[in-house]
Amino acid sequence: MHLQDFWFILIAVLWIGYFFLEGFDFGVGILTRLLARNTAERRVLINTIGPVWDGNEVWLLTAGGATFAAFPDWYATLFSGFFVPLLIILVCLIVRGVSFEYRHQRDSERWQRNWELAIFWTSLLPAFLWGVAFGNIVRGVAIDQDKNYVGTFWDLLNPYALLGGLTTLALFTFHGAVFTALKTTGDIRHRARVQATVLGLVTAALAAAFLIWTQVHTGNGWSLAALIVAVLALVAALGANQVGREGWAFGFSGVTIAAAVGMLFLSLFPDVMPSTLNDAWSLTVSNSSSSPYTLKVMTIVAVVFTPLVLLYQGWTYWVFRRRIGVQHIPAAAHH
Amino acid sequence: MDLAVAHETISRWQFGITTVYHFLFVPLTISLASIVACLQTAWVRTGKEKYFHATKFWGKLFLINIAMGVVTGIVQEFQFGMNWSDYSRFVGDVFGAPLAMEALIAFFFESTFIGLWIFGWDKLPKKIHLACIWMVAIGTALSAYFILAANSWMQHPVGYRIDPVTGKAQLTDIVRVLTQNTTLVQVFHTLTAAFLTGAAFVVGIASYHLWRAKQGKETDRRKTAAMRTSLRFGLAIAVVAGLGTAISGDTLGKVMFEQQPMKMAAAEALWDTQAPAPFSVFAVGDVSKGHNSVALEIPGILSFLAHNDFSSEVPGINDIAAAEAAQHGGQPTDYIPNIFVTYWGFRLMIGFGMTSFVAALIGLWTTRRKFWLAPEHRTGEDEPPKLMLTRNREMNVFFTRWSWRIGILTMGFPLVANSFGWIFTEMGRQPWVVFGLMRTRDAVSPNVSVGTQVLGLATLTALYAILAVIEVKLLAKYAAAGPNTDEKPPAKDPTLRGPSDEDSDQPLAFAY
Numbered sequence: 001m002h003l004q005d006f007w008f009i010l011i012a013v014l015w016i017g018y019f020f021l022e023g024f025d026f027g028v029g030i031l032t033r034l035l036a037r038n039t040a041e042r043r044v045l046i047n048t049i050g051p052v053w054d055g056n057e058v059w060l061l062t063a064g065g066a067t068f069a070a071f072p073d074w075y076a077t078l079f080s081g082f083f084v085p086l087l088i089i090l091v092c093l094i095v096r097g098v099s100f101e102y103r104h105q106r107d108s109e110r111w112q113r114n115w116e117l118a119i120f121w122t123s124l125l126p127a128f129l130w131g132v133a134f135g136n137i138v139r140g141v142a143i144d145q146d147k148n149y150v151g152t153f154w155d156l157l158n159p160y161a162l163l164g165g166l167t168t169l170a171l172f173t174f175h176g177a178v179f180t181a182l183k184t185t186g187d188i189r190h191r192a193r194v195q196a197t198v199l200g201l202v203t204a205a206l207a208a209a210f211l212i213w214t215q216v217h218t219g220n221g222w223s224l225a226a227l228i229v230a231v232l233a234l235v236a237a238l239g240a241n242q243v244g245r246e247g248w249a250f251g252f253s254g255v256t257i258a259a260a261v262g263m264l265f266l267s268l269f270p271d272v273m274p275s276t277l278n279d280a281w282s283l284t285v286s287n288s289s290s291s292p293y294t295l296k297v298m299t300i301v302a303v304v305f306t307p308l309v310l311l312y313q314g315w316t317y318w319v320f321r322r323r324i325g326v327q328h329i330p331a332a333a334h335h
Numbered sequence: 336m337d338l339a340v341a342h343e344t345i346s347r348w349q350f351g352i353t354t355v356y357h358f359l360f361v362p363l364t365i366s367l368a369s370i371v372a373c374l375q376t377a378w379v380r381t382g383k384e385k386y387f388h389a390t391k392f393w394g395k396l397f398l399i400n401i402a403m404g405v406v407t408g409i410v411q412e413f414q415f416g417m418n419w420s421d422y423s424r425f426v427g428d429v430f431g432a433p434l435a436m437e438a439l440i441a442f443f444f445e446s447t448f449i450g451l452w453i454f455g456w457d458k459l460p461k462k463i464h465l466a467c468i469w470m471v472a473i474g475t476a477l478s479a480y481f482i483l484a485a486n487s488w489m490q491h492p493v494g495y496r497i498d499p500v501t502g503k504a505q506l507t508d509i510v511r512v513l514t515q516n517t518t519l520v521q522v523f524h525t526l527t528a529a530f531l532t533g534a535a536f537v538v539g540i541a542s543y544h545l546w547r548a549k550q551g552k553e554t555d556r557r558k559t560a561a562m563r564t565s566l567r568f569g570l571a572i573a574v575v576a577g578l579g580t581a582i583s584g585d586t587l588g589k590v591m592f593e594q595q596p597m598k599m600a601a602a603e604a605l606w607d608t609q610a611p612a613p614f615s616v617f618a619v620g621d622v623s624k625g626h627n628s629v630a631l632e633i634p635g636i637l638s639f640l641a642h643n644d645f646s647s648e649v650p651g652i653n654d655i656a657a658a659e660a661a662q663h664g665g666q667p668t669d670y671i672p673n674i675f676v677t678y679w680g681f682r683l684m685i686g687f688g689m690t691s692f693v694a695a696l697i698g699l700w701t702t703r704r705k706f707w708l709a710p711e712h713r714t715g716e717d718e719p720p721k722l723m724l725t726r727n728r729e730m731n732v733f734f735t736r737w738s739w740r741i742g743i744l745t746m747g748f749p750l751v752a753n754s755f756g757w758i759f760t761e762m763g764r765q766p767w768v769v770f771g772l773m774r775t776r777d778a779v780s781p782n783v784s785v786g787t788q789v790l791g792l793a794t795l796t797a798l799y800a801i802l803a804v805i806e807v808k809l810l811a812k813y814a815a816a817g818p819n820t821d822e823k824p825p826a827k828d829p830t831l832r833g834p835s836d837e838d839s840d841q842p843l844a845f846a847y
Contacts, residue, residue, distance in 0.1 A: 047846045051450035054405065058442045064412045065435035072427020079416025080780040083787050086413060091798060094406040098802060101402035104847050105809055148420070148782040290428045291498070294506045301436055309443045316447055319458055319831075322839075330842040 003295040004285045007070040008272070010302060012265040014066055016258045018059035019130070019168075023257050025053045027176015029096070029123025032116060034173070035180065035195055040326045041188055042116055046100065047329070048183040051320050053100060055313055057093065069298050073147050073288035074272045081141065081149025082133055085156060089126045096122035127172045128165040132156060135164025135210075138218060138264050140274035145281050147288070160213060167203070167210040171260065174199040175253045178237065182246040185325040193241055196249070200238040207234065211260060214267055223267040230259035343776045345788040346418040349795065351761070353410050355754050356799050360404035362753050365479060365526065366533025367397040368472040370572070372465070374565075379465050385560040385716075392561065392818035393537065394468075396810060398453065403806050405446070410795065412438070418788065422768055422778035429495050429506045430485055433513070437481035445474030457825045457844035479529070480522050487517040489769050490760070491594045497772075504772065517594065520587045527579035528688065528756065530572055532749035535691045537569030538698065539746025540814045545719040546739035557820040560717035566742075570699040577692025584685075585640065592641040592649070595770060597659070598763035600652045601672050602681040603637055604630075610648035612637035615678075622674050625653050663771075672765045680759035688752035691745045698742060701730065 028045050036042040049056075068075040079086055095118050103115035139160050142151035177196035181189055211227045219227070237252035268274075272288055275281040289295065371394045378386035412434070415423045423430075448470040455464050488494075494511035495504045506512070544562040547553040592599045600606075604618045606626045614636030619629040635645040652674070656667035663670075701722040705713055709727045714720055722730040722738055730738065768775040825844060 043846060047843070050847050051454040052447075054450055055443065055447040057409075058438065058446045061409065061412050061442055062435070062438040064416075065431065065438040067431075068415065068423065068427055069431030069435035072424055072431055075416045075427060075431070076420035076423040076780075079413050080418075080420035080783055083417050083780075083783050083791065086417060087791055087794060090410050090413060091794060093409050094798065094802075097406040097409075098402055098805075100847055101398065102805065102809065105399070105813075146781075147424075148780075150782060153787075290431065291505045294428050294432055297506070297509045298432060298435060301439060305439045305443075309439070309447075313443070313447055316451055319451065320454065324843070327840045328843050328846070330846055 002285075003292060003299060004070075004289045005270075006299065007066075007289065007295055008265070008269060008285050011063060011066055011070065012262065014059060014063035015265075016261045018056075018063055019172075019261050020254050020257050021052075021056035021059055023127075023172040023175045024179035025049050025056055025176075026123045026127040026172045027174065028180060029119050029176075030127065030169075030173050031176050031180060031192075031195075032123075033120045035177070035188070035192060039112065039116075040329055043104075043329045044184055044188055044324055044326055045180060046103070046119070047324055048180060050100070052313075052316060054097070055316065057097070060093075066298070066302075070290055070295060071272060071283075071285070071288045072290060074283055077143065077147050077149060077273055077283060077288075078137070081143075081151075082136070082156065084153045085129050085133055089129050092122035092126045096126075124169065128169045131165035131168030132161045134168075134261075134264055135161030137273055138164075138214060138268055140271075140276040140282070142277050143273060143275035143281050143283065144277060147281070147283060150277075160210075160217075163206070163210045163213065167206045167260075170199065170203040170206050171253075171257060174203045174237075175250075175257060178241060178246070178249045178253045181241070182250045183323055185323040186327075188325065189323070193244070193246070196241045197238065200234065200241065204231075204234055204238070207231075207256075207260060211263060214263065218267040220267060223263045226259045226263035226266055230256050230263060233259055340776075341785050342779045342781075342783075342788065345785065345792055346779050347775065349418060349788070349792040350414060351758075352792070352796055352799070353407065353414065354761075355757065356803070357404070357407040357411060358753060358757055359750060360400055360407065361479070362525075362529035362532040362749070363536060364397070364401045364404045365472075365475045365529040366531075366572075366576075367393060367400065367536070368468065368475050369530070370533055370537060370568070371397050372468040372472045373568070375465050375468055379461055384557065385564055387824055388557065388561040388818040388820055388822070389565050391822055393565070395813055396536075396540075399806065399809050399813065401449065403802065407799070417791070418780055418783065419768075419778045420780040420782070422773065424503065425773055425778070426489075426504050426769060429488060429492075429504050429512065432506060432509060433481045433485040433488075437478050437485075441474050441478035441481060445471050445478065448474065454843070454845055457829055457841075459829060460831060461828050463831070476526060479525055480518075483521045483525055484513050484518045487515065487521050488512055490521075490764060491515065491517040492769055492772055504769070516590055520583060520590050524580065524583035524587050527576045527583055528749065528753055530576035531580055531688065531691060532753060534569045534571075534573035534576055534695070535749045536746045537565050538573060538695060539743050541566035541569060542739050542742030543814070544817050546743070549719040549739070553817075555817075555820055556717040558817050559719060561818045561820075563716065563718075563720065566698075566720075567702065567704075570695045570702065573691060573695030574699055577689070577695060580688055581692070588640055589642070595764060596650050597652065597655045597670065597672065598677065598760075599641065600650060600655060601674050601677040601763055602759065604674055604678045605637065605649060605651045606653050607651040608648060608654045609651065610638065611635040611646040612641070612649035614640065618678065620674055620678070622671075669766060672763050677759055677763045680755040680762070684752045684756040684759060686752075687748040687755070691748040691752075694741055694745045694748075698738075701738065 028049050032042045032045050036045055099115040099118045099122065103112055136156050141149055142155065144150045174196060177192050177199050181192040181196060184192065208231065211230060215224055215227055233252045233255035237249050237256060240249035240252055270285050271282050272285060273283040371390055374386055374393065375390040378390055448467045451459065452464065452467040452471060455467060493515045494506065494508035496507050498505045541562045544553060544558065545566060548559045553559065588599065603615050604620050604627055605612060611634060613632035613634045615630060615632050617631040618627045620627045637649055638647045639645050641647065641649050652671060656670045659670040660667040702720040707726055708723055712721055712723055712729065722735050724730055764770055766774050768778045
């Protein structure tokens with residue numbers, strides 16, 4: 001296998017890791033308005049991801065950095081081309097991180113309510129916009145012969161990409177609901193399960209439409225296999241949730257995300273950003289990658305450190321494995 | 336304004352604002368992580384309450400600070416692609432590697448272990464919990480190393496070749512990129528400056544509390560004990576780090592004289608080549624004519640700073656610019672950075688940095704304990720120290736008051752010094768974005784419209800300004816409140832097996 005293909009897979013894996021982990025972070029953020037009924041319940045939700053959200057977000061930075069190192073042209077075209085949506089996402093991620101850390105620092109009700117509102121919107125918008133961005137990457141955008149995106153911001157809001165955005169929004173919210181059911185105890189856990197069923201059905205409808213559209217438009221044999229896995233996993237997640245097997249439900253919703261994102265990358269390969277203007281101007285794994293030496297260096301680094309990261313991040317989840325409920329939330333904001 | 340000029344100007348302002356803002360938090364994060372780790376180590380080893388309270392107190396301020404450091408760092412990772420896509424295409428093969436290593440090796444490390452440290456007080460055994468904050472401290476330093484390796488490559492490109500087919504930079508030797516002298520000296524200088532910053536921060540806040548205690552406004556003696564320990568610890572670090580900053584700064588200067596003579600000539604407003612070259616104390620220049628109209632100088636010092644010898648020749652701005660124009664084409668004026676900013680940036684960096692070093696040196700002497708004090712001047716560990724000039728002589732009331740005030744003021748000085756140091760480094764190499772290889776004006780994204788760039792600049796500047804107000808208010812609130820002496824460590828040392836059933840409904844030790 002060429003190192004370029006290996007790095008295409010590795011970047012797909014980093015994005016899958018990001019959407020798997022930050023997917024439920026976004027979902028939990030959105031559920032602070034859909035599911036939680038009062039401040040105590042909102043705090044339960046926020047604290048299910050408290051120790052881990054920061055580490056989860058680093059998957060995005062690593063995906064960005066890895067793209068810069070392995071496919072500089074992809075990095076340059078993508079982020080200069082999608083300037084405005086990326087700016088909105090960055091603003092959301094900034095405000096969101098600060099919200100988690102600062103919400104509890106003052107005892108004022110207004111202060112806390114404002115940060116809680118911020119958590120909801122800054123979780124919802126990126127969950128939607130990432131889907132729009134990937135919809136456009138797969139569909140192809142107006143790239144000229146100098147590898148520059150020459151369309152406008154409004155061109156990115158086409159029906160296919162918007163459907164992609166709604167799909168990721170629903171999928172992440174469902175993933176978050178299943179995660180909440182797994183991590184909480186008491187009343188909130190049961191309501192999370194009920195809500196997961198509704199969200200799962202909405203997700204199933206949207207995901208089916210989006211993935212089948214993708215398959216028809218740009219699919220191949222491999223992407224069809226991934227599509228089938230994604231659909232089956234979603235059905236399995238719904239079933240497991242229905243019978244109260246929360247661990248299995250979470251596992252399957254994770255597989256759904258992995259297979260759906262995997263499918264997008266499989267239908268993309270060997271392109272990394274197709275051009276709608278001229279097939280010859282498309283960015284591919286071979287015309288946008290770094291030199292063999294750089295790829296070799298980065299391969300060694302990735303092979304050594306990725307398993308290590310998985311190991312200690314996994315350990316973190318084990319340390320904080322206990323369910324939490326309203327009774328675990330300390331009464332007042334401390335000091 | 337010419338469109339190409341507007342492109343470059345707006346992108347430069349955006350990168351400058353976001354990076355200077357980011358770097359207000361970074362040095363505090365790097366040093367406070369280690370300072371908190373040391374205090375927690377002292378607590379784990381001795382079990383003394385004052386160390387626990389100090390750990391919690393500085394830990395709290397550390398967390399308020401790191402939150403901003405983390406979120407402003409996210410922008411940095413994507414800005415290269417957004418605003419500087421032609422640069423990204425040109426250097427990605429080389430520049431991307433340290434950036435990706437930083438994320439994979441350092442970012443994961445610090446973000447994961449900071450979560451364990453914040454939430455792990457009642458979940459992890461004491462020593463493992465302590466190891467977590469040390470991991471964070473190592474992660475922050477590693478991250479600084481990788482990003483400075485990337486920056487140093489832009490200052491002095493090594494370990495690459497220009498691909499004859501694509502005309503782009505291509506990595507040929509990663510070890511050279513990671514170990515060249517520019518990188519190593521830059522890392523040493525940045526880390527020592529970071530520790531000076533954190534130490535001055537600790538000294539300033541501790542001084543505030545001790546000065547209040549001295550005036551009788553603060554009566555909680557346990558609080559005073561924690562602050563007194565912090566003060567002494569902060570002073571000691573500031574002295575060592577200040578000395579390290581000066582030494583590394585001198586070394587870095589010599590490296591720069593060799594690699595980027597224009598930057599150093601600009602720092603000294605040295606228009607014409609001279610031997611021996613003087614150190615400029617004060618200058619008012621006439622940039623358009625290429626000379627100083629007012630100049631106050633110390634002869635020979637610049638030659639010494641450049642080459643360790645008082646009479647050697649140091650090239651001047653006009654001659655370097657003419658040589659660069661001959662080599663790369665264009666007018667000599669194209670190769671002269673903003674002299675006003677580099678000249679004064681360099682002076683403000685040294686002035687503010689060294690002021691806090693000297694203040695710490697004096698503080699360390701006047702607050703010394705036991706050994707060189709007459710018995711009647713010794714104070715208890717939970718009382719504010721007397722400021723002693725000699726064995727028997729206490730500072731008078733006027734100087735005592737001002738010493739404590741300077742102690743408080745000094746916490747802001749290194750922050751100013753850091754900013755001007757970076758502004759000097761980055762603006763001193765203009766017009767180059769990659770020294771000698773790529774000009775800044777050729778680096779911008781050609782397809783991002785001026786309107787979109789203005790949107791990016793305005794959005795980020797406004798957001799950062801609002802967050803700065805919130806952050807400063809929060810820091811001030813908690814810094815003024817001082818350590819919460821009612822707080823107790825977990826009653827029993829937690830085990831990794833997890834809690835037993837009997838305390839399954841106990842509230843969490845920490846929750847957002």
